[in-house]
Amino acid sequence: MRNLSKTIFFSLLVIFAFAGFANFVVPQLQPAPPPKEEVLDLSAMTMDQFVALGGRLVEGKGTCTLCHNEVGGRAPPLIEAVALTSERLADARYEGSASDSESYLYESMLEPSAFVVAGFGKAGSGDTESPMPDVSGGSIRMNEAEILAVIAYLQDMGGEEISVEIPEDAGAAAEEEEEDGEGREPFATVEEILDEFTCGACHMVAGEEGDLGPDLNAIGSARAHDYLRRAILDPNADIAEGYEADLMPDDYGEQLFAGELEMLIEYLAAQQGEP
Ligand code: HEC
Ligand code: HEC
Known part of the structure; x- marks a missing residue:
């Protein structure tokens, strides 16, 4: 107990010493006004x-x-x-x-x-x-x-x-x-995910008109969750009829956060085509 109070007393002493030093000895810096405009040195x-x-x-x-x-x-x-x-x-x-x-x-x-x-x-x-x-x-x-x-x-x-x-x-x-x-934060919406991973460059999905892969606007009525998950993580496991292998990127599994993958699968499963 004695040791503890000694330690506390000593710690406080050190803190006050530094605070005093900082307040009275170190000259106060006037915060500079922020620069009006960031000048990028283009040269x-x-x-x-x-x-x-x-x-x-x-x-x-x-x-x-x-x-x-x-x-x-x-x-x-x-x-x-x-x-x-x-x-x-x-x-x-x-x-x-x-x-x-x-x-x-x-x-x-x-x-x-x-x-x-x-x-x-x-x-x-x-x-x-x-x-x-x-x-x-x-x-x-x-x-x-x-x-x-x-x-x-x-x-x-x-x-x-x-x-x-x-x-x-x-x-x-x-x-x-x-x-x-740089490391990124997970996206909050499926639209951002589709956008960032440019699914629409190859697929018809979410209003995009990609033409190199199957139309995904009604994919949910044709494919179950497991199939969709495999189609994203391991595109060459099943090749959609009439389309080429080795075209869809096979590294989405490394790029997507787990929650994002689930959002994508839920979204695709819900695509039932034009009502
Ligand atoms: C979704 C697939 C796809 C993406 C993504 C894509 N291209 Fe293309 N690009 C093609 C195809 C297919 C052709 C051949 C048909 C044509 O001439 O438009 C082509 C043609 C070209 C040509 C003409 C080539 C030639 O030999 O005359 C250039 C240049 C080009 N692309 C540049 C780019 C650049 C740069 C990017 C990225 C910023 C890009 N492309 C992204 C599919 C794509
Ligand atoms: C560079 C073009 C390209 C991009 C980008 C791409 N895909 Fe694909 N995708 C394809 C092709 C080609 C196929 C058909 C061949 C196959 O099954 O691998 C396909 C197949 C699929 C299938 C299976 C469809 C079926 O009926 O069997 C799903 C689901 C799918 N893609 C989802 C996605 C999602 C989600 C993204 C974005 C995260 C994406 N794709 C990005 C080209 C692409």
Whole structure:
């Protein structure tokens, strides 16, 4: 007991000593007014960093590699897009308005149907309609700075001189991209989950018009919970008839929180089609 009160007394002494020191000895800092406007030093972003940002966007937010990858064969390889530009522009079917690789890549991302690479059009469209979504809209929603970063990356990959200039808001795009990569909080609604994991780029679901996978608007009347769970966690376990294997990403199990997976399954199970 004596020891305890000694300890307490000593602790209080130490606390008072520090408090006194802080109050009377250390000069008080005047809180500085917050800076009026955050000034981003844009000259600080080098072309190398801009290109690297583009590379991360292709795999991350842009979800380009969902379709443009080695396995699926559902989209042409992006690395060749620059080298093939002149061939595309000279194609008799070309009706777009691009004149060089920068404008062709730009057009390809915002108006995919302006020119559809032969053999890659939507089924039955005779290569007039592209299954690729406009990357500035829908669930991908890239802004201008992000699109330019992707173009810089593709030009660099394709071994061409980079013609895009680093835009003013590149710093903000890079910052946002960095935040996206950090650990995240679980999403609260199923709409956010569908949006973030771009299910609608490939499926008709929640108003999106994806065309590479089965229509999910009535999936609940055809498939039970267990099937839906397996379809998300292990897409190649059952291949929906008429669709290709190896196309749906197989790492949702690692990316989704358990509660999010349950929300998705409940949502899909409730999709009974048009009443
Ligand atoms: C849902 C699948 C899908 C996604 C996601 C997608 N693409 Fe595509 N993309 C395609 C398909 C299919 C084609 C071929 C048909 C066409 O020409 O539009 C294509 C064509 C292209 C072309 C023209 C290629 C050429 O050889 O002429 C470019 C460039 C391109 N995509 C860039 C991108 C970029 C960059 C992203 C990400 C920001 C992206 N795509 C996301 C499916 C997709
Ligand atoms: C890159 C395209 C792509 C994306 C992105 C994608 N899917 Fe798929 N999905 C497919 C394809 C192709 C199939 C059909 C082949 C198969 O069964 O694996 C499929 C099959 C399914 C099936 C089974 C349908 C059936 O009738 O058997 C479900 C359920 C499903 N996807 C849900 C989702 C959900 C939920 C997401 C988002 C978290 C998602 N998919 C994202 C391409 C995609």
